[in-house]
Each structure stands twice: as structure tokens, then as C-alpha cells.
Amino acid sequence: MSGTRRARTLVAGIQSSLGAALALADRLEEQAAVLERGGPPAAAAVAAQGGPGRPAASNGPRDVDASLAQARMIARSGARGFAGASWAAPDWRHGPFGAEPAAAGGVRARFRPGLWQVGQVVIPPDDPGAPYSTVPLAVPLLDGRNLRIETVRARRAAAVDLVRGLLTRILAAVPAGRVRLVVYDPHELGAGLAGFAPLRAAGVASTTITTRARLEERLAELSAEVGRITVERLGGRFDSLREREDAGHGRPEPWLLLVLLGDPRLYEEGARSLSAVAAQGPACGVHVISIVQLAPLQTDPAGADDLDDVTPPDPDADDLRLDEEADSVADPLPNSVVFTAVELLADRPDWRGAQPGLWRTSLTGLLPVQLDPPPPPDLVTAVTRQVADAAAREASRPPGIAELLPGTLWESDSAAGVTVPVAQGPDGPVRLTFDDDTVHALVGGQAGAGKSTLLLDIVYGIAARYAPDQVRFHLLDFKEGLEFAQFAPGPADPFFLPHADTVGIESDREFGVAVLRAVREQMRRRAVAMRAVGARDLRGLRAADRSSAWPRVIVVVDEFQVMLTPMDEIAREGVAHLEVLARQGRAYGVHLLLASQTLSGIDALDSTAGKRGSIFGQFALRVALRTSISESRVLLSTANEAAGALAGVGEAIVNRRNGHPAGNELVRVAFPDPAVISRLRDRLATTAARSLPSVPQPRVFVGHAPAILDDNPVYRALDGRPAPAAIESAAAPIGDEPPAAIHADVSAAALSGAALSAAALSGAAQPAAAQPGGDPLALVGVPVDLAPAAVGARLAASPGRHLAVLGPLRREAVGMVQAAAASIAAQLPAGGLVAEIVAAEPTALGAAEILAERMRRAGHPVRVADVTGLRGVLAAAADETRARENAALAGTGGPAPPLRLVVVFAMDAGRAALEVRDPQSRRTGLDDLRTVTRRGPAMRVHLVGWWRGVSRMVEDLGPVNRDDIAVWAAAGVPGSDLFAMAGHRPVAGGTMPNRAVLFDRHTQSEPRTVVPFAPMVRG
Ligand SMILES: Nc1ncnc2c1ncn2[C@@H]1O[C@H](COP(=O)(O)OP(=O)(O)O)[C@@H](O)[C@H]1O
């Protein structure tokens, strides 16, 4: 071979192997061209070791030397460190292996694979007898190509040595855990790469595959994996993960090497999978290394292939001959660097007489290659041990959520289901799916095991993948944890999750049940819509009616057992809703995601036989974090104790088979790094602002937040006329509403301690719904429900229409009395109200005065008195009542007189004064009070009075007249004290601070829990 030809061949080889160094190779080519023409090389063409600009030698052989020098340099610079160091180099004694590249200048370096040295290209001398020269040969693998080694039986060991050396270099160089191995080894049953065994325990290598059937399965999985990466990561915008990484998107997937230590002789499906993986895998970081044993053409026609020793004679065995035409076997591996033992080339003129033991490679043309010696066994052991340890350490660090988030927001479609990766498992990211098979999911684990964190991963992961018209959330949190607060707008951060319909933080049980009730109602509306178009499920509905998006609805309830404990009316209703949602959710695209630290102690599920089964039987998907063995049995299945053995935070068993032990997958739940989440929130906010400027805010309920009258939309909408009846009757449709109905601006009040109803607001704004001349509504608080935004007592001109505030909780009582009186004042035109306020107890005087000031500002005359004025105020109100009655009887009434309102703080403190009999009129204060309560309303004389105990009020009214006040709101009164007052109904709520229970004998069938309006502040 002439010098120029050798140079040309070498250059061709280098070019094909060095994508990154192509510029350099171009220059080499230029030089070769010049050589061919016999002219001197361009001055700048050769960089050699001397750097650019150094004049190159001008005669042929010396130019070849320069080319060789340059080729050596390329190999060296392409295969740095462990990728190229000779086994004797000191690097191999020091390690560390599998380490992240050292930071340079404070910047964390990223590992980027280059070339891997495997041997030497042998370059024959020009003069026979002169020594051979060599150039290191380094091959592209990770992010490059596949590798196929064609060998004869006698050289198989050398082929395996080549693989062993390569794997040692790769394991040592790549940060631990970033490369995974899958080995197929049918002959030696794992012995071929025995030195790498410790990698299995660390999850770096999977169990060696020894059968074709298992390999076929694995290939199908790999092919699907490559498909997923292609769609999810490359997404038509990048040709490879490397390109994507270069564009600044990080490296989300580990490299994966499929090592085939024998030809599995795949057919059809299996062969197609392998071919697909080989073709598209390298772009996705998946590479195949394959050793195939062939029979040399002609020299061994019977076939020395020892595959025949273990597999029956194969009709296609002839395919395993080297094919002259294709220059390879009949089913070559696409996208590969091919090494061929020269023994297989005995019939090729170019290779006849080649020295046995050398290799032809697809990189080096006609130049043979001599492989490097294999790594010493103790070196392999050292590398493997260290990498296994490092990988195990790495695996015990929580995976981050960054790698699980999509590059582009909102690209997925929820028609068939919703899928979200939330954890890492032995085979990479682990996805949870809400679809027709796994409709609902249950998350369990003891306190601190990571349940709420997993819920955050799920919610953010779904919100990143699916647009708000694809998935809607109801997010309910029943524990002190404030995790879900981040989905609602707050004073510090206006961000809200555009996918959220409702957010309940420290939710009341009633609020949770109200949300379930509303979702059930939504399901009913979907049923109607489905009937209308003849659809049988959500997918059918979406296909038939494209006018609406019909999103999937996911109800997330953290610590849901709180909602169902104790066993009372609320729990009973909650269980009933859960059961219906669990059973029918599939058809309507409604999914439950329930989390709890205990599933064993929920009375509401056990007291009714079969409820537990009929609800949780529908939960195919279970995620069990660390918990007790007994909880594991309840959460997964009676025979499944796996969750009891979990050790760390975030370690979990994912099970998609209703908890059956065979379905256990051990995973590590991703940790939602605050920095990553913060960036995601920014992206969500910007994208929502751009594409969905009118997306409604979620309805927010914050358990501990007070209700502020001045922020309340119902109160703010009062304009001197009685509040329309629509406010009380407003149901709260959620989801699937025409966009026009959800435009009301509820932002200002979103965190005011109240569920807000946009529907109630739009109702309030409709003049048609208002009743001119109707009765004012004395607002006391915000119901623990989705709607309306405020509730109270209608002060109609009929018996019983007074409001009693009951109970010892001063804050709550004062706030309700003030709100009731102030809201009445805001519904009557100037002159339409005359009010007298009595603070029967000195400490209430301030509250009385603040209230009076507010009512006067609305244009009404208001007088304030202390306990000494109580007698007089009641006497005057009683007189007024009688006078109006007389005028009505006489028909001299004229136009309607103003509404007369008596407001008394701490009525019971005035008891002594009320008992005194007036010497002239012979009446006591109690007589006057009873005149007002019994006969006042018909004459538009109404009372808003606060008694600090129920029995005090009953005594004041007289036991038989208890019902003369038809509406009461109690704060801090035990349910047993209210039983009779509530028409012999059990009363559950209203005993906690910041809660009250409201009952209107005329309009309500059940007492209703409310958040009382907070006391007014001056100014
Ligand atoms: N996957 C995880 N990786 C790392 N830390 C976690 C993970 N999950 C939870 N943690 C941490 O553990 C603590 C408890 O988690 P949390 O989700 O509140 O548990 P739970 O809701 O089960 O009580 C938190 O401080 C959280 O940061």
C-alpha cells in the first residue's frame, strides 16, 4: 500500500469515527488531497503536536508521518482519561471511578462521552523490513454508534475481552448510575462478564438474560423506551439527546448498553425490535454491543459455530455466513462500528494473508487493527466495586423532579388518560397513570414518609404536561400541612394553579364533602351530555362533542381519613359520595387520588359492611410509602407486607394491581426541588397568561383564615337594596361550565377564609333576579361549602324573623352581630332603617360604637346605649310594635315605616335590669322583649341579639316561646345544647374557634357550618 493510499484510508477511518473532530479531519483530508497531487500541503493544514501554523514537511513519507501524528493526537484527545489510558497508567491506581467530572472555575462540569480506545491501527512500513507504525484506535459508542464484533469460535475470548475492556473504561469514566447495562449471555450463563456482578446489586446492571424469550421481552421494552424518549425528549426538535443537551436542556436519561454476548437468532418481532433499537437507540443514548460468532466462508462450510451446540439446527443457519455482497452478515446491526476477525476474511484478496489475530474494522478500511490487551482482573474488580458503591449512594439520594418534567408545557392529550412520571425505578422513570384501567389511586404511608410530597410531584407533573382544559383539579388538604396553599393565590405570591377548580387548605370536613357533592353533580351533568350524543364514556363524549374540552377531573384529598372521622352525618355523606365517584368515575373521566397515614382506623368505612371493599376495590393503583406491616396489609393487600420493609423517606412500592404482591415495584419518589418548582410555576404563569388570559381562579377555602366582611363579594355587591334571593339559592356548578359563567372577579377575596362562588356573584349581578322591595338579609358568615359566598337570616315581615347569636365565643359572636346589622344597613336606602344598639356588657361598647358608625355612614339614624339603656330601648321597640299594629288595624298606616332594628350585645348581662317591673306600665323588660320577639317582625321591628348561653335566651323568651326567634347562629355551643333548638336534629359543627353553626328553622333542613365574619375594626 502506498503512503498516500494509507493516508487516505486512515483519514477515512478517522473521519467516520470522529464526529466532533471533523474539522480537524477535514484538514487532514485536505492534506491527503495535496499529497495525492504531489504538491506540498497547505501551510496551515497540519496541526500535529506543534500547533497551527507550523509548516509541514513537504515530502510524501514525512507528510504521512505528520498525518499519523495528527491521527494519534485525535485519538488521544477524543479518548481522554479512563477512556484512553493504558491499563498500566497511574490513573487506574488512583481512581476515583464513576465520579462526576471535577468542577472547573466553580462551574460544575458535565460528563460528555467521546471515544473509547480499543486497540492500535497497524500501519505497514513503506520499506519492507522497517518497523510497523501504529495509531491508537478509539471508537465512538455512547452518543455515537453501536458496536458489532464478528468473530470465529477461536477468537471469541478476544472479542469478549474487547467488550470487557470497553465496559471497564465506560464504567470508570461515566458518573455512577448514569450508564446501565443489560447483558444477554446464553452460553456462559453469566460467566462472560462475571467480574461485573457487583453492579447488579447496585442496579447498574440488570440480571443477566440467558433465554431468547426473555431477551425478546426486554427488546420490546427497550424499543418502547427508545420510542418514548424519541417522542418525549426529542419531540421532532432534536435529532439526539446529545443535541438536546447541547441546546441546554440537561441530560434526563441514563445511557443504556445492551450487550449481546451471543447471537440470539431473533425472528420477526424480536429481530425488528433489535433493529429498531440499533437504528434509533444511539440518538437516545441506547447502544447495542453485539458479539456474533460466524463460520469463515469456504474454509469451514460445516459451521464451527458453537451456537449449534445449544440450539437445534437452524434452517436459516446459512445467514450466519459472511455475506460477500453486503460485506457483513445478512442481518447487520444498523448504525454500527463493525469489527471482523481477519480469520473470517480468508477469501478476500485484500485480506488474504493478513496476520491471524488482527481485525478489520469499519473505521480503518484496509488497515488492520490489533486489539489492546484486556484489563487486569483486579482492575475490573476495583472499578466495578467503586462504581457499584457510588451508584448505590447515588441511588439513595432522592431523584430530582427536574428530569421528570417535560421540556414543553401542555403537549399531552388526556382523552385516553393522564400519565405522569413521579419516581425512579430500576428501569428508569416510573409513571403513574389515571385511565380506564387504573382509574383511582391510593397513597399510604406513615407521617413523614413522603405522601404529600408525592402528591405535589403528581399535581405539578400533570399540570406541566396537560393544559388546563385537559385536566381539572380539586385539591383538598385535611392536615396542618400547608402544601396545597401553593396552588392558591396568596398575599405574597399571586400564582395560582390554572388547573385548579377548588383548593381547600386545612379543609373543614364539610367543605370536603361539599366538593365531593359538587363533583358528583358534575358527573350527573356529564351523564346528560353523554346521553345527548350517545357516548358511553368520556372518550366517546370528547369524540362526539368537540365544542367543549371535557377535561379529566382529578380529586386529590390529602389525609382523607380526617374527612371521614368521626362517624357522623358528614362522614356518612362523604362515604356515600366517595363510593359513587369510585364506582362511576371511569365512565366520566373522574379520578380520585386519596392519601392517608392510616387506612385501618376509619370507622365510617367499617361500620357499613362492604363500603371499604366497594370503594377501594376500584383503586387499582396503590402507592405505599414507609408504614407498618399491618397498614401495608390494609393499604396493599392482606398478603402484601412490602411497605413495612421500606426504609427511607420517599421510598415506595408502586402497585397497579389492587395491591397484589406480584405487582410490587420498588421506586424512589422524586423530590420537588424548590428551585425547579419555582421555575415551573413561572412557566405555568406565563403560559397561562399568554394562552388563557381569562382562566378563572380556583375557589379557595382556607380553614384558619377569617372571613372579612369588607372583602366578601356578597357584602360588597350590596347597594342599598335587599340582596337578591339568588344568593341563597345559588348552587355551585363546577367544571364544564361555559366560559362566560366563570368570569367574575373573585381575586380580592380569594383568601378571605371563604369558598367563593362565582356563580353566586354573577347571580347577584343580574337585575332580573333581584326583588325590589324584598327583605334584607342579615349576613353572619361564609358557609363551609362551595357556595354561596355568604349566608345569614332573611328579616322578612313574618313571625320568627329575628336573629339570635348564641355562645360564649366573643370574637365569633361580636363579628356575626356586627355583620348582620351592617349588612342590613347596606341593603336599605337612607331613611329606611332606624337602629338602636345596646352593649349590655361594658366590654362590648367598643364593638357597638364601631358598628353604629358604619351604619350611620350608610345614612341611617343609630343610637348606642349601655346596659342602663336596655330597658328603654326594648320598651320603645315594644311601644313601636304596638303603635304600628294599631295603625295597621285602623288603616292609618300610610307608606311603609322604616325597619326598626334592635341590636343587643350580651343580652344576658342585662337580665337583672329586665326583670324589674315598671311601676307605671306594670311591664318588665322581659315582657317588652317578648312583645318584640313575638309580634315585632310583622311590624318590621326586628331583633339581632347575642346571648352567651342557650339557656339564657330560652329563659328570656320563655320556654314555650323558644321558636319566636327562628334563626340562630351558635359559636362554641356543644351540639347537645342545640339539639332541641335545631328541631331535634344532631348538630355537628360550630364548636371550634372561627366556626359557627347557622340554623334557620324556616328555610334549612340541616344546620350549616359557617365561618363567622370577623369583628369590624375601627376606620
Ligand atoms: N421523595 C422524597 N425525597 C426526599 N425527601 C422527601 C421526599 N418525600 C418527602 N421528603 C421529605 O420528608 C418530609 C416529610 O414529607 P411529607 O411529604 O410531608 O410526608 P407525609 O405527607 O407522608 O407526612 C419532608 O420534609 C419532605 O421534604
Ligand SMILES: [Mg+2]
Ligand atoms: Mg402530609
